[in-house]
Amino acid sequence: MPKLGNQTWRFESEPRVVTTGTIAGRIESEGPLGSWFDVKLDKNGMQSHSWEHDEQSLFNQSANLALQKSGISPKQVDLLIGGDLNAQLSGFYFGLRDLPTPSLGIYSACSSSTEALALAGLALDSGMAHYVLAGTSSHNSTAERQFRSPTEYGVQRPSTAQRTVTGAGMALLGKTGSNIALTTATIGRVVDYGVTNPWEFGAAMAPAAADTLTAHLQDTGHSLEDYDCIATGDLGHIGHKILRDLLSEQGLDPGGRLTDCGILIYRPDQPEVFSGGSGAACSTLVTFAYLLHQLQSGRWRRLLVAATGALLSTVAAQQGETIPSICHAVTFERKDASA
């Protein structure tokens, strides 16, 4: 059966990650994972005539990087799936509009990365596509404009805040092409614990991560020990601690295998990174550039990426609404050629 339990899709054809393309902002490139990104911006500040255009350009470059590495032409790609944090997905739609490819825009805030991968897996597994490009972008300055205050205000941030990652990543997935397979996707439910403070994403999103992780384990019959690494999207240091507490209440102790892309992407001593990274590109950059390499190198055999999204909007926040959250998880596995 392709469906497992209530929330999990199993991709029986084991679609593969053919190539990835990643491009990271300066602060991200100066972080501990800097050497893993394909392209590292060496300066801050606007590169073109607007922050939004900069973000669109990052998205476009990441797609072209993945294509160039693969030798696959844009015309051979059946589907683009992606999203970003800008209203009406302008990063995705404007950034990739020069590709002659059927396109599906998706949005689940910072879990857009795994939503895109889940749908890419579905399209490949069902035989509706041979090649899919999936990914996300985010940009610190477009997100500030979108969700918070003009950067010129110099708003002071609390230590619970997270820094929106600047960058973009796309993966080219296909029926064959590498020994890294996308094997399952667990589709999350909206979870709302009533957090209203838009500086506390980690607290808002941790319950969604716990909900999806427990659903994934239940649906697949796996235990935590079956994974070499479980990486949440961007809970940051504070959300990560809350997630550990929530899992502990259910008798689950993930130990050292549980990490978080928002923690991994910055060093704690980098300026103004507070509780860690966030943004739709955070889990994309960390997964595509760093985590998948641990499977390629043979260090790991099975990786679960559970990207988390805080579903707030500026209007909703101004109207005093809570912050519903969601988490979609995908499994990557190393498949040996002899297997």
Added chain:
Amino acid sequence: MPKLGNQTWRFESEPRVVTTGTIAGRIESEGPLGSWFDVKLDKNGMQSHSWEHDEQSLFNQSANLALQKSGISPKQVDLLIGGDLNAQLSGFYFGLRDLPTPSLGIYSACSSSTEALALAGLALDSGMAHYVLAGTSSHNSTAERQFRSPTEYGVQRPSTAQRTVTGAGMALLGKTGSNIALTTATIGRVVDYGVTNPWEFGAAMAPAAADTLTAHLQDTGHSLEDYDCIATGDLGHIGHKILRDLLSEQGLDPGGRLTDCGILIYRPDQPEVFSGGSGAACSTLVTFAYLLHQLQSGRWRRLLVAATGALLSTVAAQQGETIPSICHAVTFERKDASA
């Protein structure tokens, strides 16, 4: 083969439309299709404490209407797929957050309705879901706030403008449950003809509709005559005329079978409807309430709905950007019990 040509998915298992739920604003209810909607709002103006909350409530009611008619409980639904025009999809995510169902937010402006249906078909056809709720909402006043000026400004509109439909619709799709099947989906490409005027959606979107319609015909090997009705999403009167011209350049004459949901939803003499309806709920309401009934009644056997989306954002428009557009098309067919 499940994939046809470059852009079309064929759903070999022929998933069915089990039920639909539609709720329409007062202006829409006073239009020519008023009698077809399940729930008709009898007054304009805010029904709760915000326009946004009103829209979320419409979305929620449409889901519950579809569920109630079917006798299917929310827990039996495998997947919610939908979107709306609000930044960060707050109509969808806030409106449906009380449903305990895995959720996928999607966005392609006013073609979100057919994007949601395409993905619902994919999830059902692949065996990943037994029941999916798919749909969209839009609200005249939230769209004004999102895309244009505060309504208090009383901005005068040109005759090319379209009126954003207030309403919501969801369809419950399943493997069985009616004689109306969702048989194909053609995924659109982003098309940008350089239109920059946000009052001219019809002109911006007509090339995308032409692109997807011709791709659909090429992929399926069908001719226009194989359809009893081809309904574009919300081109309005002006965009509809442009589409006819674009098709004519390719030697295609759809005659009377080509219509448009934005034309159908209002009478031309209704106040301030200008070139016709638009909004993510426009094609949803017209399709779910009216067009599908023509299949149920046996008047038609095959219907193509090609919802069109103008992918502008407020920020992009203010930055002088063009309006890229997209169109996703789905086919519904009547299947006789004896077949």
